[in-house]
Amino acid sequence: MYYIGYDLGSSSIKAALVNAASGKVLGLAQYPDKEMEIMSLKAGWAEQDPNLWWEYLGILTQKLIKDTGVAKARIKGVGIAYQMHGLVLVDKDFEVLRPSIIWCDSRAAMIGNKVFQDLGEEKCMTHLLNSPGNFTLSKLKWVKDNEPSLYEKVHKFLLPGDFIALKLTGEATTTISGLSEGIMWDFKANTPANWLFDYMGIDTGLIPNMVPTFSVQGSVTKSAAKLTGLPSGIPVLYRAGDQPNNALSLNVLRPGEIAATGGTSGVVYAVTDNKSTQESLRINNFAHVNYTTEQSIIGKLLNINGAGIQYSWMKEHVLKGENYEQMNAMAANVPIGSDGLRVIPFGNGVERMMNNSNDGAAIFNLNFNKHHSEHLFRAALEGIAFSFVYGVNIMKGDGVKVSNIRAGNDNLFRSGIFATTLATLIDSEIDILDTTGAIGAARAAGVSMGDFKSLEDVFSDNEKVCTYGPVKDKGPYTEAFQLWELDLRRRYLSNL
Numbered sequence: 001m002y003y004i005g006y007d008l009g010s011s012s013i014k015a016a017l018v019n020a021a022s023g024k025v026l027g028l029a030q031y032p033d034k035e036m037e038i039m040s041l042k043a044g045w046a047e048q049d050p051n052l053w054w055e056y057l058g059i060l061t062q063k064l065i066k067d068t069g070v071a072k073a074r075i076k077g078v079g080i081a082y083q084m085h086g087l088v089l090v091d092k093d094f095e096v097l098r099p100s101i102i103w104c105d106s107r108a109a110m111i112g113n114k115v116f117q118d119l120g121e122e123k124c125m126t127h128l129l130n131s132p133g134n135f136t137l138s139k140l141k142w143v144k145d146n147e148p149s150l151y152e153k154v155h156k157f158l159l160p161g162d163f164i165a166l167k168l169t170g171e172a173t174t175t176i177s178g179l180s181e182g183i184m185w186d187f188k189a190n191t192p193a194n195w196l197f198d199y200m201g202i203d204t205g206l207i208p209n210m211v212p213t214f215s216v217q218g219s220v221t222k223s224a225a226k227l228t229g230l231p232s233g234i235p236v237l238y239r240a241g242d243q244p245n246n247a248l249s250l251n252v253l254r255p256g257e258i259a260a261t262g263g264t265s266g267v268v269y270a271v272t273d274n275k276s277t278q279e280s281l282r283i284n285n286f287a288h289v290n291y292t293t294e295q296s297i298i299g300k301l302l303n304i305n306g307a308g309i310q311y312s313w314m315k316e317h318v319l320k321g322e323n324y325e326q327m328n329a330m331a332a333n334v335p336i337g338s339d340g341l342r343v344i345p346f347g348n349g350v351e352r353m354m355n356n357s358n359d360g361a362a363i364f365n366l367n368f369n370k371h372h373s374e375h376l377f378r379a380a381l382e383g384i385a386f387s388f389v390y391g392v393n394i395m396k397g398d399g400v401k402v403s404n405i406r407a408g409n410d411n412l413f414r415s416g417i418f419a420t421t422l423a424t425l426i427d428s429e430i431d432i433l434d435t436t437g438a439i440g441a442a443r444a445a446g447v448s449m450g451d452f453k454s455l456e457d458v459f460s461d462n463e464k465v466c467t468y469g470p471v472k473d474k475g476p477y478t479e480a481f482q483l484w485e486l487d488l489r490r491r492y493l494s495n496l
Contacts, residue, residue: 001076002026003449004064004230005442006057007242008082008160010048010102011035013056015064016438020076020451023443023458027068028436031060039099044106047099050088053160054167058227065229072231077449078168078220079238079441081245082161084181087139092155094166098147101139102160108138111145112183119199121280127188129180129277129285129298132196136182141200156208161239168228168236169218172208179210180287181241187275190293213289214238214448237448240289242437243269244299246408248289249440250433251459255297256403258392260422260430262412265348266307266384268391270300274399282353283398289444290455300400302353302391306346306361307384308412313347314380318373328415331378336421337480340365341375342487343383353391354492364487378417385421386484392426405430409465419468424477432465 001020006013012035017026036056039047065072085103090096101107112132116124124131132138136159144151156172159182166172179185179192184207186193197204211217217236225232240248247259247269254271261267275296277285288299315327346354347361363379392402405428407413413432423430443458452458471477 001074002070003077003079003442003445004061004075005079005438005440005445006081006164007245007437007441008053008057008080008164009242010038010083010104013053013060014436014438015060016436016442017064017068017070017075018439018442018446020446023446023452025439026070027064028438029060029064029067031056031063038102038104046102046105048102050096050100050160050163053164054227057164058229061228061230072229075231075234077235077237077445078230079443079445080161080164080236081240081242081437081441082159082164084159084241084243085135086160087136087143088158088160088163089143089150089154090156090158090163090166090172091153094155094170094172097150097153098143100160100163101142105139106134108142109134111141112138115196115199119196125277125280127186128183128193128196129187129275129280130183131280132183137184137196137200137202140202144200144202154206157206158208159241161241162208165217165236165239168220168224170221170224171218173211173217174208175211175213175239176291177213177240177244177287177289179207185287187287187296213240214444216448235449237445238441240441240444241286243267243301244286244289245437245440245444247271247299248444248455249435249437250406250408251456252406253288253290253297253455256401258402258405260388260405260407260413262308262384262407262410262418264307264309264312266304266388266412268302268304268388268395270395270400270402272298272300272400274298277398279394279398282355282394300395300398302395304353304387304391305348305351307387308410309348310343310345310361310384311380311412314376318376324411324414327377328417330374331381331415331417334374334378336476337483338375338379338382339370340367341371341379342484343376343379344484344488344491345380345384345387353394357492359492362487362491381412381415381418382421382480383484384412385418385425386481388422389425389481390485390488402426402428404428407432408436409434416468420471421477423468424470424474425481427470429470430468432467434463434465
């Protein structure tokens with residue numbers, strides 16, 4: 001028997017089939033091959049058609065079943081991971097009313113900022129653990145203010161994963177973790193933030209029914225089975241946003257553990273049992289997948305926009321399309337500190353951890369007689385690692401005690417320079433695992449069904465690629481980081 005897991009991203013949807021007894025992966029698939037369209041009718045807007053997600057999920061599921069040769073009757077449950085912070089609106093017939101306002105849409109930022117000012121920092125920090133910001137509830141308020149006739153037809157609002165669950169089961173539901181990512185959960189009262197809905201003039205009746213993250217959240221309907229090829233009647237068993245789910249996929253569940261992502265942007269997601277925060281503008285705090293009202297496990301998320309995109313830029317424009325392995329090999333010929341060359345990678349929009357500054361990337365101390373392309377590559381890897389260290393230090397100042405870091409086997413973490421620099425300066429081992437969010441979602445479904453006694457039981461060291469540890473001689477790394485941080489403070493002085 002098998003579980004199927006989905007990971008709904010903004011560029012594509014991924015799916016995985018895992019064995020229900022062992023948790024081993026049978027098959028992986030992705031659709032579409034080209035990135036899904038993001039519509040931007042105005043600057044700063046970003047929308048996608050939820051019905052297209054559903055159509056693609058059906059194609060993807062049938063493809064995975066065909067490619068693996070698994071009889072559909074052997075699939076016994078579904079897990080869902082999804083792009084966070086999006087807004088999907090449906091009417092009383094559960095028909096989509098407008099395109100989804102997705103995570104990278106910034107139209108509601110001013111609304112959230114005004115709420116933060118009007119209701120006060122103390123109220124928001126102690127109850128929401130965040131500023132309302134540009135998150136899901138603020139986006140719903142934007143619709144109410146700007147599309148009133150459409151808003152009157154709204155029966156329920158949904159997060160992207162809630163919409164997929166609705167299409168599979170015919171039931172509109174959400175989770176505590178989901179409400180917290182939309183900044184709609186009152187951690188102090190352990191209820192939806194009714195006072196915030198009242199302030200915004202939004203009826204709490206629009207909130208879908210709440211279900212536990214790990215639970216039977218409905219059963220696949222006959223119409224959904226026809227479109228996807230899944231068996232009718234099997235349960236949806238798990239649902240979580242992509243970053244909490246990525247942490248689960250890496251077995252990051254206990255306070256002190258950190259899940260790191262080194263793709264186009266960088267993410268540091270730390271687990272803590274401390275609900276206090278002083279960094280609601282630079283760090284986001286969400287209910288983790290194993291959060292309960294009795295045991296408040298929180299995920300602290302810090303995002304670094306300018307990370308892997310900088311290394312990708314160098315690959316395309318300095319090496320003219322050569323591969324990362326060649327860049328890494330060239331960088332390894334340069335000593336720690338890149339012979340004085342330093343790079344700040346923040347060139348991909350506003351950086352929240354730099355107080356939403358948007359001053360671009362920078363190169364410092366470039367010497368035309370001494371530095372060559374390999375110096376640029378090493379300085380780039382070190383600069384991205386230093387930005388991760390800077391972010392982790394912010395988290396430490398906000399109460400996170402680091403015990404271990406785990407990361408997926410993505411581009412940056414394939415570089416020994418990047419990973420060793422990070423491990424040395426944070427003074428923590430970094431385990432690299434070969435897994436995906438879709439695999440994690442499938443395994444989580446098995447935990448919910450009871451095939452595994454706990455989340456930890458479904459994971460093993462079989463997928464561990466390698467471990468990077470701190471080096472004994474930290475001096476050169478520390479000196480290089482201190483010089484980089486000095487450059488950072490000079491460039492962003494007005495924001496620090």
